[in-house]
Amino acid sequence: MIDFNHPPYTGKEFEYMKKAVDNHKICGDGEFTKKCEQFMCDRFGYAASYLATSGTDALELAALLCDIKPGDEVILPSYTFCSTADAFVLRGAKLVFVDIRPDTMNIDETKIEDAITDKTKVIAVVHYAGVACEMDTIMDIARRHHLIVVEDAAQAFGSTYKGRYLGGIGDFGCFSFHETKNFSMGEGGAIVLPNLDNRDRCEIYREKGTDRSRFFRGQVDKYTWQDYGSSYLPSDLNAAYLWAQLEVYSEIYNDRMQTWNSYNEAFRPLADRGLVEQPVIPAECGHNAHMYYLKLKDLETRTRFIHYLHEHGVCAVFHYIPLHNSPAGRKFGRFSGEDVYTTKESERLVRLPLYYGLTDEQREHVIETVNDFFR
Ligand SMILES: *Cc1c(COP(=O)(O)O)cnc(C)c1O
Numbered sequence: 001m002i003d004f005n006h007p008p009y010t011g012k013e014f015e016y017m018k019k020a021v022d023n024h025k026i027c028g029d030g031e032f033t034k035k036c037e038q039f040m041c042d043r044f045g046y047a048a049s050y051l052a053t054s055g056t057d058a059l060e061l062a063a064l065l066c067d068i069k070p071g072d073e074v075i076l077p078s079y080t081f082c083s084t085a086d087a088f089v090l091r092g093a094k095l096v097f098v099d100i101r102p103d104t105m106n107i108d109e110t111k112i113e114d115a116i117t118d119k120t121k122v123i124a125v126v127h128y129a130g131v132a133c134e135m136d137t138i139m140d141i142a143r144r145h146h147l148i149v150v151e152d153a154a155q156a157f158g159s160t161y162k163g164r165y166l167g168g169i170g171d172f173g174c175f176s177f178h179e180t181k182n183f184s185m186g187e188g189g190a191i192v193l194p195n196l197d198n199r200d201r202c203e204i205y206r207e208k209g210t211d212r213s214r215f216f217r218g219q220v221d222k223y224t225w226q227d228y229g230s231s232y233l234p235s236d237l238n239a240a241y242l243w244a245q246l247e248v249y250s251e252i253y254n255d256r257m258q259t260w261n262s263y264n265e266a267f268r269p270l271a272d273r274g275l276v277e278q279p280v281i282p283a284e285c286g287h288n289a290h291m292y293y294l295k296l297k298d299l300e301t302r303t304r305f306i307h308y309l310h311e312h313g314v315c316a317v318f319h320y321i322p323l324h325n326s327p328a329g330r331k332f333g334r335f336s337g338e339d340v341y342t343t344k345e346s347e348r349l350v351r352l353p354l355y356y357g358l359t360d361e362q363r364e365h366v367i368e369t370v371n372d373f374f375r
Pocket of ligand 1 (some may be wrong): 054080155175177178189
């Protein structure tokens with residue numbers, strides 16, 4: 001069976017985890033945490049970056065930084081993972097779901113303005129499959145209406161929009177290093193900031209409400225409880241696991257991209273015959289090969305397709321059930337405008353195996369099996 005995913009593993013992970021143990025520093029903010037954070041700032045140009053215990057927690061931290069009050073409204077796509085919504089719901093926000101674009105599966109920027117009310121505080125965008133939302137338009141809307149933009153860039157580590165790295169375009173960017181993402185520490189994530197305006201607040205909320213980070217930088221001579229907060233620091237053992245991958249960032253990136261490109265080339269004839277639709281990457285977007293998906297004719301075809309692939313040793317999966325139709329989505333939110341694409345497109349989408357280390361033979365088997373289904 002060709003699995004859908006293998007967590008990334010390069011071989012150096014245990015050595016670095018042992019080093020963390022030898023350092024007598026396995027809690028948060030140790031050597032490897034700092035290395036990972038520095039990597040993100042250096043490579044992607046963020047003003048500050050902080051590892052977090054998960055992508056979900058990074059989003060929670062962003063929601064705290066947005067200072068959400070009960071009744072505030074947050075605009076987001078319905079086609080996303082529930083964590084995008086959870087973070088804001090926990091702070092008492094009302095969700096306002098907006099339809100997606102059928103080409104990228106991202107929030108339809110042309111439908112955002114209609115969803116804005118005098119309660120709107122945040123636009124939370126999701127860069128689905130590591131392909132950027134139409135950020136110029138979204139940032140323009142946000143500035144004109146004085147709204148905060150949170151980028152759920154959980155899938156978009158290393159992706160760009162007009163040459164700028166995602167996560168650093170809005171006010172707060174959130175990444176995930178879950179084992180299903182391109183780079184992983186088991187459970188983990190990061191929040192990044194485009195400038196230092198919110199640095200102190202971010203550090204305080206992340207460190208149980210204390211100014212411990214300022215203390216470690218020598219800016220205050222003792223640290224105290226400043227505000228509310230929680231503990232979003234991952235163990236340095238997890239950061240050590242992640243560092244083994246960030247160190248060979250390009251190798252992992254290229255390996256995934258090769259599989260993505262092979263799939264994309266192989267399935268073009270099927271697309272030309274109108275049997276499948278392939279992912280669309282707008283010219284201004286540099287994607288990170290997070291996901292390879294196909295869209296089939298309808299739900300019934302997708303069900304048969306997934307079943308056929310399973311029977312022939314290929315694990316393919318689908319997601320997401322649109323949030324606005326889920327029990328929690330109905331409780332906490334409403335859909336703005338009409339659901340033209342969210343449900344329809346989500347029912348047609350299927351994801352193929354894609355992970356660092358997928359062999360050429362495995363890739364060929366996936367391609368052959370997909371082709372066989374349509375024969
Ligand atoms: C993976 C993911 C998350 C959550 O990340 P965790 O690290 O699993 O908490 C949030 N949003 C999106 C879009 C994701 O893909």
